[in-house]
Amino acid sequence: MGKDLPEEIAAELSQRIGRGEFAPGARLPSERDLSAHYSVSRPVVREALSHLKSDGLVEAKAGAGVFVTTNREPRFFRLPDVDIDETDSLAQIMELLMAVEVAATRIAAEHRTEADLKKIRRELLGMEYAIASDRLGDEEDFAFHRAIVAATHNPYFMSLSRHLEKGTRNVILTARTNTKMNLSVQLDAVQAEHQAIYQAIAEKNPEAAAVAAATHLRNATERARMYRRR
Structure with a gap:
């Protein structure tokens, strides 16, 4: 696990809840047990639970522990699966993603640490x-964007992400x-777009970072359209 340990632990626990590993009403393992399981300190676990x-x-119940909520109104939404052939979708x-990623990249350029x-x-x-x-390289690609969101040091961006x-x-x-299957000649261009995003963040240039992120997403959309035309 990386620097954003609470986020990573929260994401994994969320997935376990979603899979039904912890059913509605079930008690989560104690902070001590979670700390041992993830090899992190209890404050890290506490932040993840937060x-x-x-x-x-x-929800926390005094003296009893932390339980998966029941009959709750969802406080979030999730994107549906993407059908590359559904142009409007x-x-x-x-x-x-343009709205979220561009803003996050701009803020990351301002707030990122070494x-x-x-x-x-x-x-x-990677x-x-x-x-x-x-x-x-899809896992590395996702991890790249997640690392940028973490660099905002904004818990609301991280939660939305x-x-x-x-x-x-x-x-x-x-x-x-x-x-890779249809436009393999574009792979180097995709990597160059990510390099431009990284470079702007490294230089702590918010405007350049936002432009690089927007360019990458616009080009990604166009590549998808090119695929559909083939």
Whole structure:
């Protein structure tokens, strides 16, 4: 696990709740047990649980522990699966990601630390290695964008990003699969777009970072359209 440990633990616990591993009304493991399971301190676990509480997934009961909520009104939404052949659906989802990703990238350029930058670069190099190894690199791509959101140090951006995770992963997987299968000559261009985003964040240039992120998303949308025309 990386620097944003509470977010990563919260995301995994959220997935376990979603899979039914912890049913509605079930008690989560204690802070001590979760701390041992994830090999982190109890304050890290406490912060992760706080994220889940703010999302309405769990509730604390004095003296009893933390429980998965029952009969709750969802406090969040998730993106539907993306059908690359549904032009309107793809365009609308990309518009949403444009609003979130561009803003997050701008803020990350302002607030990032050296540790944040190191993590973003690690994922950038991971994508480069994936291309050289003839792999999709979708996991590295998602991790790159997640690292940027973490670099905002804004818990609301991080929470929103977590709720959009399934849809974002699907968009990235679909985009990279189609680029590799149908537009392989574009792979270097995709990597260059990510490099431009990284460079602007490294230089702490919010405007350049926002432009680079917007350019990447517009080009990703156009590549999807190019695929549909083939």
